[in-house]
Amino acid sequence: xxxxxxxxxxxxxxxxxxxxxxxxxxxxxxxxxxxxxxxxxxxxxxxxxxxxxxxxxxxxxxxxxxxxxxxxxxxxxxxxxxxxxxxxxxxxxxxxxxxxxxxxxxxxxxxxxxxxxxxxxxxxxxxxxxxxxxxxxxxxxxxxxxxxxxxxxxxxxxxxxxxxxxxxxxxxxxxxxxxxxxxxxxxxxxxxxxxxxxxxxxxxxxxxxxxxxxxxxxxxxxxxxxxxxxxxxxxxxxxxxxxxxxxxxxxxxxxxxxxxxxxxxxxxxxxxxxxxxxxxxxxxxxxxxxxxxxxxxxxxxxxxxxxxxxxxxxxxxxxxxxxxxxxxxxxxxxxxxxxxxxxxxxxxxxxxxxxxxxxxxxxxxxxxxxxxxxxxxxxxxxxxxxxxxxxxxxxxxxxxxxxxxxxxxxxxxxxxxxxxxxxxxxxxxxxxxxxxxxxxxxxxxxxxxxxxxxxxx
Amino acid sequence: xxxxxxxxxxxxxxxxxxxxxxxxxxxxxxxxxxxxxxxxxxxxxxxxxxxxxxxxxxxxxxxxxxxxxxxxxxxxxxxxxxxxxxxxxxxxxxxxxxxxxxxxxxxxxxxxxxxxxxxxxxxxxxxxxxxxxxxxxxxxxxxxxxxxxxxxxxxxxxxxxxxxxxxxxxxxxxxxxxxxxxxxxxxxxxxxxxxxxxxxxxxxxxxxxxxxxxxxxxxxxxxxxxxxxxxxxxxxxxxxxxxxxxxxxxxxxxxxxxxxxxxxxxxxxxxxxxxxxxxxxxxxxxxxxxxxxxxxxxxxxxxxxxxxxxxxxxxxxxxxxxxxxxxxxxxxxxxxxxxxxxxxxxxxxxxxxxxxxxxxxxxxxxxxxxxxxxxxxxxxxxxxxxxxxxxxxxxxxxxxxxxxxxxxxxxxxxxxxxxxxxxxxxxxxxxxxxxxxxxxxxxxxxxxxxxxxxxxx
Numbered sequence: 085x086x087x088x089x090x091x092x093x094x095x096x097x098x099x100x101x102x103x104x105x106x107x108x109x110x111x112x113x114x115x116x117x118x119x120x121x122x123x124x125x126x127x128x129x130x131x132x133x134x135x136x137x138x139x140x141x142x143x144x145x146x147x148x149x150x151x152x153x154x155x156x157x158x159x160x161x162x163x164x165x166x167x168x169x170x171x172x173x174x175x176x177x178x179x180x181x182x183x184x185x186x187x188x189x190x191x192x193x194x195x196x197x198x199x200x201x202x203x204x205x206x207x208x209x210x211x212x213x214x215x216x217x218x219x220x221x222x223x224x225x226x227x228x229x230x231x232x233x234x235x236x237x238x239x240x241x242x243x244x245x246x247x248x249x250x251x252x253x254x255x256x257x258x259x260x261x262x263x264x265x266x267x268x269x270x271x272x273x274x275x276x277x278x279x280x281x282x283x284x285x286x287x288x289x290x291x292x293x294x295x296x297x298x299x300x301x302x303x304x305x306x307x308x309x310x311x312x313x314x315x316x317x318x319x320x321x322x323x324x325x326x327x328x329x330x331x332x333x334x335x336x337x338x339x340x341x342x343x344x345x346x347x348x349x350x351x352x353x354x355x356x357x358x359x360x361x362x363x364x365x366x367x368x369x370x371x372x373x374x375x376x377x378x379x380x381x382x383x384x385x386x387x388x389x390x391x392x393x394x395x396x397x398x399x400x401x402x403x404x405x406x407x408x409x410x411x412x413x414x415x416x417x418x419x420x421x422x423x424x425x426x427x428x429x430x431x432x433x434x435x436x437x438x439x440x441x442x443x444x445x446x447x448x449x450x451x452x453x454x455x456x457x458x459x460x461x462x463x464x465x466x467x468x469x470x471x472x473x474x475x476x477x478x479x480x481x482x483x484x485x486x487x488x489x490x491x492x493x494x495x496x497x498x499x500x501x502x503x504x505x506x507x508x509x510x511x512x513x514x515x516x517x518x519x520x521x522x523x524x525x526x527x528x529x530x531x532x533x534x535x536x537x538x539x540x541x
Numbered sequence: 542x543x544x545x546x547x548x549x550x551x552x553x554x555x556x557x558x559x560x561x562x563x564x565x566x567x568x569x570x571x572x573x574x575x576x577x578x579x580x581x582x583x584x585x586x587x588x589x590x591x592x593x594x595x596x597x598x599x600x601x602x603x604x605x606x607x608x609x610x611x612x613x614x615x616x617x618x619x620x621x622x623x624x625x626x627x628x629x630x631x632x633x634x635x636x637x638x639x640x641x642x643x644x645x646x647x648x649x650x651x652x653x654x655x656x657x658x659x660x661x662x663x664x665x666x667x668x669x670x671x672x673x674x675x676x677x678x679x680x681x682x683x684x685x686x687x688x689x690x691x692x693x694x695x696x697x698x699x700x701x702x703x704x705x706x707x708x709x710x711x712x713x714x715x716x717x718x719x720x721x722x723x724x725x726x727x728x729x730x731x732x733x734x735x736x737x738x739x740x741x742x743x744x745x746x747x748x749x750x751x752x753x754x755x756x757x758x759x760x761x762x763x764x765x766x767x768x769x770x771x772x773x774x775x776x777x778x779x780x781x782x783x784x785x786x787x788x789x790x791x792x793x794x795x796x797x798x799x800x801x802x803x804x805x806x807x808x809x810x811x812x813x814x815x816x817x818x819x820x821x822x823x824x825x826x827x828x829x830x831x832x833x834x835x836x837x838x839x840x841x842x843x844x845x846x847x848x849x850x851x852x853x854x855x856x857x858x859x860x861x862x863x864x865x866x867x868x869x870x871x872x873x874x875x876x877x878x879x880x881x882x883x884x885x886x887x888x889x890x891x892x893x894x895x896x897x898x899x900x901x902x903x904x905x906x907x908x909x910x911x912x913x914x915x916x917x918x919x920x921x922x923x924x925x926x927x928x929x930x931x932x933x934x935x936x937x938x939x940x941x942x943x944x945x946x947x948x949x950x951x952x953x954x955x956x957x958x959x960x961x962x963x964x965x966x967x968x969x970x971x972x973x974x975x976x977x978x979x980x981x982x983x984x985x986x987x988x989x990x991x992x993x994x995x996x997x998x
Contacts, residue, residue: 402863
């Protein structure tokens with residue numbers, strides 16, 4: 085546990101508490117009691133160690149932590165904290181990419197976007213038996229294509245859509261589709277560092293003989309077949325990526341989860357063989373677990389579908405229908421006949437939101453030379469017409485001071501939880517901080533970073 | 542393809558057409574054209590070969606097939622067939638367990654069971670961070686427990702609930718939870734034949750070093766640790782099962798998908814370490830992909846949760862909320878204050894429905910000695926108070942004639958698609974036929990079996 089942890093996707097609420105002896109950390113089963121307060125404050129720590137073989141553990145601390153709520157209203161829990169002044173002893177968890185910031189937007193949209201499902205609907209396993217992906221709801225496929233065509237971020241013609249329980253399942257489905265059981269050696273899977281911290285674990289956790297994680301694509305060269313995951317914009321650093329591994333027999337998976345106009349200028353219609361998207365990051369509906377793949381080769385689409393058939397017999401139809409409704413609402417507001425105010429349209433609203441957050445973060449960090457952020461070149465967005473620098477869903481922060489080797493530990497000591505660089509195959513001088521959390525947590529983050537920046541070394 | 546096929550879960554629409562040269566079978570990409578008719582009739586064949594390495598293929602036949610509809614109203618497609626008289630050339634597919642028969646019941650319940658989800662809900666990945674299974678919606682957990690307590694089919698006290706994308710995902714989650722990456726040899730997984738046809742494939746398809754399918758539990762004996770899957774009532778034959786493998790280090794997974802009072806007398810509260818359930822078979826909502834596990838050991842529950850975190854980052858909240866609403870409606874009707882007519886209550890309705898179907902099937906089969914069905918002893922149901930013979934979700938039919946070695950092929954030649962016994966680790970003299978499909982298909986089935994029974998050998 086602790087330093088050795090392999091964090092996944094935001095569910096590793098850094099187990100720093102164990103290391104914090106001075107703060108009288110003790111282990112219990114599930115609930116965190118604030119021993120010195122009047123109120124009980126709860127958190128369940130969910131972590132993966134570096135071997136991927138340990139499961140979630142529960143920890144206790146005297147400190148207060150801004151944890152997630154038990155309802156979908158992520159602000160509720162924050163306000164349940166006895167003292168929400170953001171005092172220095174409040175721990176803010178920005179390790180994972182929970183897209184809480186989108187909730188406010190969808191609340192404003194109100195009942196318009198409500199989905200209604202009668203009890204007799206979706207009894208069947210099947211959605212559309214004419215389709216390779218027989219559990220794909222036609223309405224979801226239609227709205228996904230419509231949105232891509234509106235935004236101009238991906239070619240949808242001559243593509244097969246495969247829907248997944250989030251893009252995580254699709255990643256595993258692609259690996260399954262690209263491998264064969266009769267191969268004597270597992271297929272190597274690489275991605276350029278810093279790479280998404282979940283890829284190594286997702287590739288290896290089943291100890292599969294089909295594929296194995298082979299690390300940083302930048303140093304990878306082979307005559308054998310291999311898979312390269314190209315995440316663009318990249319998680320964690322927001323950079324625009326191309327394949328970099330050296331070899332003639334590479335197959336590429338393009339993870340385009342963040343290729344949406346609130347995060348980065350849309351510069352072209354991506355036209356790759358296998359492209360992954362998710363509503364968790366596009367519209368923020370992480371709880372629905374809906375991702376989709378645009379796949380050129382029907383044989384790959386078939387084998388991905390087969391994977392989903394074996395592992396989960398398809399994907400929730402309720403969530404597909406809901407996702408369709410959400411995507412439809414986004415597109416409708418951009419229709420020429422729409423009367424919706426410009427800033428009430430989803431991508432305008434979320435773009436402006438990210439502009440504001442990045443401005444505030446940069447203002448906090450730029451006060452000194454203690455921290456730095458990636459320098460991402462501006463470009464012109466074909467969707468909005470605006471020229472802007474990428475404003476990623478995560479801040480890839482570097483601790484510049486020579487005395488700070490472990491940026492995550494340093495921030496932890498100031499009650500900021502962020503994911504350590506090593507989980508992304510990068511230096512411990514870096515951390516990944518979510519930019520998509522509640523306004524309350526984000527405010528505390530910028531205040532603290534600002535304070536740290538102003539302090540003398 | 543064809544005889545060598547490994548069928549999964551009902552998605553292997555037996556590829557008999559390839560063998561049917563007399564009927565001029567040809568392969569095309571996705572669509573089946575009825576060349577000699579006025580109307581086009583479509584089907585997409587989705588199959589797994591015996592190696593689990595091939596994906597769905599599409600086939601064509603001149604014959605008409607009663608395929609599934611593209612909407613959730615499974616009767617629509619049937620009525621789209623030009624001639625719905627059930628003539629001998631209509632192929633009826635009863636290979637898989639799509640629970641279409643439940644649709645009529647839920648339609649009768651009407652708007653009462655409708656679920657409404659506003660656009661801003663379930664943004665978060667998290668449902669309840671106090672719970673080991675942090676993506677489990679509390680309302681779903683509450684209603685699942687309430688229903689178990691009403692029916693009396695499982696102990697829920699001191700159990701952890703882990704929700705899954707159907708019980709398929711939970712099966713894999715349990716295997717992950719029971720194994721360790723540092724074990725030199727994969728753990729053996731067994732189940733007594735005839736066993737559910739999906740288990741071997743689900744255990745082996747990833748070529749995992751963690752576990753491997755080791756076949757029929759009846760012949761299995763070991764000093765090493767192993768896993769035995771106990772399916773009770775059993776799929777395919779409806780029998781009540783106990784663990785049978787010989788060894789001191791066995792861990793048992795109890796798949797209780799069919800332990801509900803419409804299928805079998807409830808005789809006791811199951812009190813096993815790991816019990817799996819699914820709404821696909823309890824209330825018929827297969828499209829929602831919701832299963833749940835009742836788990837005694839918190840460490841196993843944690844590792845199952847971890848599996849779901851890595852593979853799909855949780856389970857659709859929309860479907861959990863909908864499933865909660867469905868389960869609530871079932872329980873509400875049995876409340877003492879409920880005014881609902883007895884036969885309008887879910888388990889009464891579905892019990893009576895199954896009584897009727899089994900009576901009709903037995904009447905059709907008992908006409909001769911060509912076919913036989915399992916002899917399942919009656920018992921008294923603690924839920925209903927009635928004494929009855931099990932009336933399983935599948936008929937495990939045996940072709941008794943000496944001249945018929947391959948019962949599935951024999952039925953295929955009479956345009957009935959059923960899953961061959963070999964896929965369940967049993968003799969080819971057997972087939973599994975779904976008892977849960979539409980009334981229209983079931984009617985054709987009984988008419989044909991009746992006709993076959995009356996024919997002279």
